[in-house]
Amino acid sequence: RIIIIALLLFGLTSEVSAQTDYQPTQSNLEARQWFDEAKFGLFIHWGVYSILGDGEWVMNNQNIAIDAYEKLPSFFNPTEFDAEAWVKMAKDAGMKYITITTRHHDGFSMFDSKVSEYNIVEKTPYGKDILKQLTEACEKEDIKLFLYYSLLDWHNDDYFPRGKTGNGIAGRQEGDWNNYIKFMKAQLTELLTNYGEIAGIWFDGDWDKVNADWHYDEIYKLIHDLQPQCLIGNNHHVALKPGEDFQMFERDLPGENKTGFGTAASDVGELPREVCATINGSWGFDLQDKTHRSKRELVQQLVRASGFGSNLLLNVGPMPNGKIQEEHVQSLAAIGDWLNIHGETIYRSKAGSIAPTDAWVSTQKGKTIHLHLLEKRPKASVIPEFKERIKSVKLFADKRAVKFKQTKAGLLMEIPEAAQNEIDTIVEITLK
Ligand code: JFZ
Numbered sequence: 001r002i003i004i005i006a007l008l009l010f011g012l013t014s015e016v017s018a019q020t021d022y023q024p025t026q027s028n029l030e031a032r033q034w035f036d037e038a039k040f041g042l043f044i045h046w047g048v049y050s051i052l053g054d055g056e057w058v059m060n061n062q063n064i065a066i067d068a069y070e071k072l073p074s075f076f077n078p079t080e081f082d083a084e085a086w087v088k089m090a091k092d093a094g095m096k097y098i099t100i101t102t103r104h105h106d107g108f109s110m111f112d113s114k115v116s117e118y119n120i121v122e123k124t125p126y127g128k129d130i131l132k133q134l135t136e137a138c139e140k141e142d143i144k145l146f147l148y149y150s151l152l153d154w155h156n157d158d159y160f161p162r163g164k165t166g167n168g169i170a171g172r173q174e175g176d177w178n179n180y181i182k183f184m185k186a187q188l189t190e191l192l193t194n195y196g197e198i199a200g201i202w203f204d205g206d207w208d209k210v211n212a213d214w215h216y217d218e219i220y221k222l223i224h225d226l227q228p229q230c231l232i233g234n235n236h237h238v239a240l241k242p243g244e245d246f247q248m249f250e251r252d253l254p255g256e257n258k259t260g261f262g263t264a265a266s267d268v269g270e271l272p273r274e275v276c277a278t279i280n281g282s283w284g285f286d287l288q289d290k291t292h293r294s295k296r297e298l299v300q301q302l303v304r305a306s307g308f309g310s311n312l313l314l315n316v317g318p319m320p321n322g323k324i325q326e327e328h329v330q331s332l333a334a335i336g337d338w339l340n341i342h343g344e345t346i347y348r349s350k351a352g353s354i355a356p357t358d359a360w361v362s363t364q365k366g367k368t369i370h371l372h373l374l375e376k377r378p379k380a381s382v383i384p385e386f387k388e389r390i391k392s393v394k395l396f397a398d399k400r401a402v403k404f405k406q407t408k409a410g411l412l413m414e415i416p417e418a419a420q421n422e423i424d425t426i427v428e429i430t431l432k
Pocket of ligand 1: 056057204205207235237250276283
């Protein structure tokens, strides 16, 4: 009897926080596999904050009162917005999916919502549903669409009590948390009902109220009931919770913690992985940010992510007119050029058996290992602790044979300096 009571108690308590009995459907497992092989996606941070050109946190950072911020939508008129152009840009960059902010922390819905008037159709002179346009363009171009959805909300009265952020924003004094949960469920239902197949929901903001009851059990179940294949991810920087289908790492490689909110190595799970990153220093459009990273850095980040068995979700913050800034368009085109030639070593690969270091990572497909040397090195290269039996070693670029020797020290290779590349020297090792 004691055992039965214990089991009952366990069943009851474990169900309050997550979708504990979650069994992914076949379609979900297939979607996970597709995602795992996709390797590269476009993140889009776009909202009424873009008008101010000071990032997506501007409401919080400038302590803009709710009633003042509410004037912003009346200035949002992206007459240059062209969904197809965005999707084509992503496709030409070698990206397989897009993740767009449907509602960021400012609480403004960038889609047609019947449960909140505070949305793009109701409140902007533009008056059209950009999400609808984007879903149609994605479908046409065979690009999958993920929806970023903020749990944290600086505008909704029912997001109360406030969390770590937004406390300088004048406005609301009280609210009903359960009502807020109900509201999110209603919006997620709209998103998963009115826009065709959605590849995933990308949650963010959990970290604002670490001990809040987000009702993930109901929310995750709702999503999987509406669209079983829909992949759920949550930018909460802790170990995976039941009901989630992939794990995300913000500005950090899996297991790294360079940003201070990275994920501990012990929290890295076995589900598909995704690293998200910016081209300059900002997610939302930032008029003054000139810190655009070079082609070398961006390609290397994609390669490193692959070497950690992870996708890279690379961000652009479109301008208020609907265009994407030229520097970022060019960066994406440059990565696309690189992938056109080297994509075979990235797409559908797994993390390779050669452990990553600062100087290299490896990707692998069956018996073929691609060793990516990310720094030029002396002619003779050593990969320590390499014990597998080798059939051949070649340069990926021209398939020229590489002289190699296997000794106690590891794998010794001779790669002439002239054959080495600034961005990535790829060595193709075929195992016996
Ligand atoms: C979050 C958002 O706040 C940000 O605007 C952007 O959307 C990014 C992709 O995700 O970034 C975070 C995440 C976690 C913390 C801070 C910002 N944190 O733990 O303090």
